[in-house]
Amino acid sequence: MSLSTVPDYLHQVKLGALSHHIRNILGISMTDEDGNGLERPPNADSRTVKLIREALEKGENIRSFPTQEKYRLAWELGLRRGVPKGPYLEAKLAEYAKKLPIADMALLPDPTTNDPSSGVYHSLSSSHSGVCDASFALFSEHFPYHNSTEDDGAWFRSKWPELYHFVMMQTRSASGISSSSTAHGSLTHATAIYNASSAIKKRLALYFLESWPDDPYQIIAQFLTNRLDISNGFTIQNIEYDRRKFTTASQATINSWRKPLLVHICRSFGIEINHSWTKKAITTRLMSWRDQQPWYNPAARAQVPKASGLATRGEIPCILGKTTMADIRRLVSTADAPLWIPIPSADFAMTTPSLSGGRWESLARYFLVAAVIPIWSFPKHGTSAEERQRMEDLLENLMDLVQAVALLGSYSPSSSDLDQGDKLFRRYLIRMQELHAHAPVVPNHHLTTHFAEFVRLYGSPHTFGAWVVEVVIGSLRDIQTNSNEAEANFTRLRTYARASNLRALIQETQIEGFNDLRQELKAISKSRRFQEEADPGAAVNTRGSAGIFRYRAGQTDFNDAPPDVKAYFASILICRQVSYVTIAYSCLFQHALLQPRSSSKKNCWVIYLNTDGVQRGGLISSILECTTVTGLKFISLVVEPFRELSPRDAELNCFRRKWEHVAGRLYDPRTDSKDIVPLEKVMSQAIHFPYLPPPHVLPFRDLDRDAILLMPATKNPAWGGFNGPLGESDSGGGDMERFCNLGWYLDNDEAH
Structure with missing residues (x-):
C-alpha cells in the first residue's frame, strides 16, 4: 500500500472489515449487485417527451426538440446511453424509429x-x-408448435380455413357481437389477417427491434410455428441457443446484445432484475452471476461469491443472500431512529443512486443486525441442535465485529474503548476462520488489527475526513503526476507523524496553568464551531481592555500580565479561526510562553505553514495579531513555494490592515534591518526566495526577544530534508523539531 494512502485509508478501514463480512460471507450487497442503484434520469418535461415519442412514431424530424427531453426519452426506451449530445441522440432515436411497427399496412392480398x-x-x-x-394471445394454445420442413407459406395456406374461423370467433367475442347478429362478410379475411399480424408486431416490438417481413402471412406463420414466442419474444430454439452461447461468450459479445435478450437470459436463469434497469446494469449483473458459477469459474467452487442471488449456497448455510434485503427494507420503512442516524429510503439500491457512507454504515450496523437477529435467534421448527448452536455462533461473531467497529470508529474513543475494540476484533477474526473456513483473511483485516495503534497516534478517522485528508486529497488531485507520486507520499506521511509528535508533547507537558488552558481548548473543539465558541475572545482587543481579561488577570494593563494570561489570550485569538490546525498552533504558543526562560539565550520558535489558501490567510492574520499582544517577535513570512502569492491576492486583505501593528516588530534576516518593512517587500522576498538558508546562517544570536519564524512545509534541500530544522543548535529552539505543520485535536478522551 502506498505511503500516502495510510492516513486516507484510516477513514475507510473501520468499515472495510464489516463490508467484507457482509459481502463475502453473508452474501449481501446493499449497494451494487442486490439492488444495482441506477443513475437518476435527467429531469425533463413529460409533455415534450410525449411529443417526441409521437413524432418518432410518425416518422417526423425531432431535431428541433430540446436535447434534455430527447435524452430522457432515450433513457425510457432503454437505448444505450452515451454522451448526451443532440446528434448522437437523434441518430439513436432515428434508428429506434425505423424498427417500430408501421401503423398503416399496405393492401393485403387474398390468400387463395x-x-x-x-x-x-x-x-x-x-x-x-x-x-x-x-x-x-390464444394462437399458441390453438396452434401448437409446427415442426414441418415444408414452406411456411404453404403450411399457412393449408391451415387457412381453421385459422380464419379462429380469428373470426375471437374477433366477435372481443367485440361483444354475437355470431348470429354479425354478417359473415363484416370482417373479411384481409382485416382479420391484418389485425393478427399488426398485433403480433405491436406486442413483439417491445422485445424485438428487428425488421419484419412485408407479408403478413409470413408474420403469422412464423408466430404459429413458434419461431416467435409472444410471451417473451424468443423461441424455444433461441432460448437454448442463447443460454449455451452465454456460458462461453466474451464480455464484448455480451455487451453487443440487445437489452431484451439480456432480460430474457436473466429470466431463464432465475436471476431477479428490474425492468427499469439500464442495459449496462443488467449486463453487470449477468457477468457477476456467471463469474460465481462453478461450471464457469473453477475458483468459485472453493469460495463464496461476492453476492449470492439465493437464500442459501448449498454447503454454506450461513449465507443469507438477497432474502434478507426484504427484511431490511421493511425495517427501514418502519424505523423510528434518532435524528443523528442517517436513514436511506425504503427502496434503497433499487431506484436510488449509490448510498452514501453514512447511510451504508447505518444499514450495516443497525438495520442488518436487527434483521439477522430474528433469523439466527429463532430458527425454524425442526432445526437440529448443531445447527442452532452454529446460528448462535454466527450471530455472536457478527456482533463482535459490529461492536468492534463501533468502538474503534467512534468520534471520541478512549484508551479503554480502543483496547476493548481491538480485543473484540481479534476474537472476531479467530472465530471467523473457524466458522467460515472458506473466507480468506484479506489485507483489510490486518490493517484493522493495527487500527487502535493508528488512532492513538493520529486520532479518530472522523477528524481526518473532516479537514486534513480532504484538503490534502484535493490538493493532490490538482497535480498531474502521471501515476508517479514522487515526494507527495513522504510529505503526507511525515505530516501525520509530526501531528502525533505534537500531540504527545502536548499531553506530556506539565506546566502550571497549561492544563487549564488545555481544558479551555477542548471545550472549544467540542462544538466544531470555533467562531461561535470564541466570541468572548473576539471582544478582546490589542490593548487588553475586555472583561474576560480583567476577570482572569485582575488587572487592565495587558503588558504587565503574567505569561500564562498572555498565552491564554493568544490561544483565544488563534482559535477564532475555523480549523483544527489552530488548536495545535495555540498550544505551540503556550509551550513557547510558559516554559522557563533563559537570560543568556532567546528562543526562536518555528511554525511550518502548510494549509490551504483560505485557512492560511486567517491563520497568518491571527499570528500577526498575537505577536503584537504577546510581545513575541515576528521574524519573517514565507509562503509555500509551489503556490506563490502576489500582493494582489485576496488572502492578504484579511491581515493587511493589521500590518501596521506588527510592522515595527518585523525583523528582516536578509538585511539585518529593524526598520519597518513594507508588506509588498516581504511578499516579494517570499516569492523570489522560497527557501530560507540553514538556521545557522540566520542571525538568531542577535535577537533581543523571543521570536516566531514561519517556514514553508516543503522538503528543503538546504536543510537536509524534512527532519529537525532547529534542534539544539546555535539558533536555540530545543525540541521544536517535534512540532508539525498540521494539527489535530488535544486529547483522545475528548476528541471531536
Missing part, C-alpha cells in the same frame, strides 16, 4: 388468389386494438 385487388386498405383503430390483443 394472391390478387391484390381482393384485399382492402385498413388502419388499426382503437376498436381493433382490443380485438388484436384478445386474438393473438
